Amino acid sequence: xxxxxxxxxxxxxxFLGGCKEDDELNDSVNTNSYESFNCIDGDxxxxxxxxxxxxxxxxxxxxxxxxxxxxxxxxxxTYETVTIGSQIWFAENLRYSDNIPHVIGDQGWNVDYDxxxxxxxxxxxxxxxxxxxxxxxxxxxxxxxxxxxxxxHIPTEDEWTxxxxxxxxxxxxxxxxxxxxxxxSPNMDATNSSGFSGLPGGARVTNGSxxxxxxxxxxxxxx
Numbered sequence: 001x002x003x004x005x006x007x008x009x010x011x012x013x014x015f016l017g018g019c020k021e022d023d024e025l026n027d028s029v030n031t032n033s034y035e036s037f038n039c040i041d042g043d044x045x046x047x048x049x050x051x052x053x054x055x056x057x058x059x060x061x062x063x064x065x066x067x068x069x070x071x072x073x074x075x076x077x078t079y080e081t082v083t084i085g086s087q088i089w090f091a092e093n094l095r096y097s098d099n100i101p102h103v104i105g106d107q108g109w110n111v112d113y114d115x116x117x118x119x120x121x122x123x124x125x126x127x128x129x130x131x132x133x134x135x136x137x138x139x140x141x142x143x144x145x146x147x148x149x150x151x152x153h154i155p156t157e158d159e160w161t162x163x164x165x166x167x168x169x170x171x172x173x174x175x176x177x178x179x180x181x182x183x184x185s186p187n188m189d190a191t192n193s194s195g196f197s198g199l200p201g202g203a204r205v206t207n208g209s210x211x212x213x214x215x216x217x218x219x220x221x222x223x
Contacts, residue, residue, distance in 0.1 A: 039193035093134025106208025
């Protein structure tokens with residue numbers, strides 16, 4: 001199986017399904033020297049004279065903005081989406097489970113890897129993690145091609161690269177993609193200026209153990 005995992009160590013969420021879509025702004029010029037803007041958690045905020053953007057339109061052009069909520073017609077779950085450059089992404093973690101077996105326990109997760117069976121789980125088998133972090137999926141679940149809602153798909157490696165390059169490259173993209181809260185201290189360089197809203201969902205590795213919640217995360221690539 002293709003078991004490629006796009007690892008963004010400067011951000012992230014782990015083994016979580018991130019979906020990408022299948023393929024009016026105020027443009028006035030700022031004349032007030034005490035008005036400038038920063039992109040904070042995906043929104044343009046007036047921060048007086050301390051901002052890096054001199055006009056609202058400049059900030060909005062660089063700052064991701066949530067378009068709407070979409071509803072997964074298969075199970076009724078709703079998700080926010082965000083435009084980043086020319087791409088549209090989920091701004092939440094996937095919570096889909098229909099037709100994918102729920103595996104509980106370290107041994108069961110390990111067996112499904114050994115037998116190449118699709119599976120999902122909660123981090124540390126705790127259902128309370130679902131609302132915040134979504135579900136964890138193994139690579140065989142990704143290979144089913146059925147995780148994302150109709151019209152959406154697990155991103156390819158090339159699509160991840162487009163996103164990272166648009167945000168300035170691997171050295172700085174992570175801070176622009178992760179939330180400013182929810183991460184263990186010090187959560188360095190976090191601005192979420194893209195609006196991607198990456199959370200530290202941790203991981204469930206091949207032997208079944210859960211780790212990393214609060215400090216890391218990763219997303220699958222389909223290639």
